[in-house]
Amino acid sequence: xxxxxxxxxxxxxxVGNEVSFNCKQTLGHDTMYWYKQDSxxxxxxxxxYNNKQxxxxxxxxxxxxxxxxxxxxxxxxxxxxxxxxxxxYLCASRLWGAYEQYFGPGTRxxxx
Amino acid sequence: GQQVKQSSPSLTVQEGxxxxxxxxxxxxxxxxxxxxxxxPDNSPTLLISVRSNVDKREDGRFTVFLNKSGKHFxxxxxxxxxxxxxxYLCAANYGGSGNKLIFGTGxxxxxxx
Numbered sequence: 001x002x003x004x005x006x007x008x009x010x011x012x013x014x015v016g017n018e019v020s021f022n023c024k025q026t027l028g029h030d031t032m033y034w035y036k037q038d039s040x041x042x043x044x045x046x047x048x049y050n051n052k053q054x055x056x057x058x059x060x061x062x063x064x065x066x067x068x069x070x071x072x073x074x075x076x077x078x079x080x081x082x083x084x085x086x087x088x089y090l091c092a093s094r095l096w097g098a099y100e101q102y103f104g105p106g107t108r109x110x111x112x
Numbered sequence: 113g114q115q116v117k118q119s120s121p122s123l124t125v126q127e128g129x130x131x132x133x134x135x136x137x138x139x140x141x142x143x144x145x146x147x148x149x150x151x152p153d154n155s156p157t158l159l160i161s162v163r164s165n166v167d168k169r170e171d172g173r174f175t176v177f178l179n180k181s182g183k184h185f186x187x188x189x190x191x192x193x194x195x196x197x198x199x200y201l202c203a204a205n206y207g208g209s210g211n212k213l214i215f216g217t218g219x220x221x222x223x224x225x
Contacts, residue, residue, distance in 0.1 A: 058212075
């Protein structure tokens with residue numbers, strides 16, 4: 001199956017803990033994204049990688065760090081989570097030179 | 113600015129009706145315009161899109177219109193069906209550094225049988 005896959009689906013943790021989310025795409029794309037969907041359902045870009053190179057880095061707190069091992073994988077680590085980090089984190093991918101982006105199912109993070 | 117604005121947070125239409133969803137953007141750096149459909153607790157899926165060198169694209173019951181001079185694009189849905197009930201997100205690609213999609217806040221569409 002060709003798609004964008006994310007793990008875990010849900011994660012509940014406490015303030016100050018570290019979390020990691022994984023994203024893998026089997027669409028043959030070379031550009032991947034992390035978006036955050038907040039409580040108001042607004043979808044905002046956080047990071048973008050093209051072939052393991054960071055190309056978009058929006059203004060996000062330094063506790064967020066993306067990690068890319070190859071063009072098919074883009075993970076997101078959050079050191080010392082805060083309550084405002086509670087959101088759905090969506091991974092997406094596209095082919096460089098094309099505009100269409102395809103989204104994964106999301107990871108819902110709840111910080112207690 | 114890099115904002116994309118959807119003016120209607122919600123819309124209700126009777127089954128079979130025609131509806132129009134609207135979106136405005138702020139500057140000429142946007143070069144691709146898309147509409148995504150999102151069911152609750154699901155991820156957005158691409159519905160229809162158009163590049164900035166085209167002012168209209170039709171796909172079945174769905175048509176996207178682009179008005180570049182007005183910095184406005186819209187989604188027209190004809191013969192609406194209950195399964196069209198969802199959140200519709202407009203998005204535009206900001207063609208500056210990095211090429212990033214900027215999303216609107218969404219319009220919740222309800223199609224009543």
